[in-house]
Amino acid sequence: MTISQTVEAAVSAANLADFENKMNIETLHIGMKVRHPQYGVGVVKSLTAQTAEIAFDDAQRTIAPASSDLQPAEPTATLSELEVPLAKLIRDTAHAVVEALGLEQTDAVVEGLATRWQRGTLVMQPVDSSLQSKEVPLETFFHKIVMIRNNLRVLEQKVNASDKLSEADKFDLQQYITRCYGSLTTFNILFKNKDDQFRTGA
Numbered sequence: 001m002t003i004s005q006t007v008e009a010a011v012s013a014a015n016l017a018d019f020e021n022k023m024n025i026e027t028l029h030i031g032m033k034v035r036h037p038q039y040g041v042g043v044v045k046s047l048t049a050q051t052a053e054i055a056f057d058d059a060q061r062t063i064a065p066a067s068s069d070l071q072p073a074e075p076t077a078t079l080s081e082l083e084v085p086l087a088k089l090i091r092d093t094a095h096a097v098v099e100a101l102g103l104e105q106t107d108a109v110v111e112g113l114a115t116r117w118q119r120g121t122l123v124m125q126p127v128d129s130s131l132q133s134k135e136v137p138l139e140t141f142f143h144k145i146v147m148i149r150n151n152l153r154v155l156e157q158k159v160n161a162s163d164k165l166s167e168a169d170k171f172d173l174q175q176y177i178t179r180c181y182g183s184l185t186t187f188n189i190l191f192k193n194k195d196d197q198f199r200t201g202a
Helices: 003-021 086-101 138-161 167-190
Strands: 033-036 040-047 052-056 060-063 076-079 082-085 121-124 134-137
Touching: 033 052, 082 086, 121 138, 134 138, 138 167
Parallel strands: none
Antiparallel strands: 033 040, 040 052, 052 060, 076 082, 121 134
16 A cells, blocks of 8 residues: 555544534533633533534534534443443443442441441341241442332432423423332331431422
């Protein structure tokens, strides 16, 4: 290959890379950090079919990603045409692997668990004494409760930030979320800090 052919191939590869790096509305998600050549780094606040509302340092602006040279300002990974923040992918994958392999240490103290319950055990005793009881370390049980709480909070944020739901739909879904919080207040006794507890007004 001649020098001119090598240069031409390099330019073509660079142009292809630029084309592939161009963002479209499908690659964005609410909360994603992006970089605009004129306005700098911003955070996606809402999305429509063609545009995104992005909060930059100076103002919130409506941007059409396909024609604005918008670029991701955070590491991303694309799997099966689904683009997610790389940090979230790694975190979720690590949690899934640890849970699937049962690698969590049963003697580890989960942060946030009230002191009197640390190293404790949850015992589920059938009314029939001939049946075997089930014991679960309270750290493990508390970890599951915290995961439910965190997922409910994420769900609540997504509902409130959605531009595809009407206000009536958001209100209706919020009522169900609030009822879930209310049902789980029984487990507030496990939390060390009151700010971490389930609240029906959340």
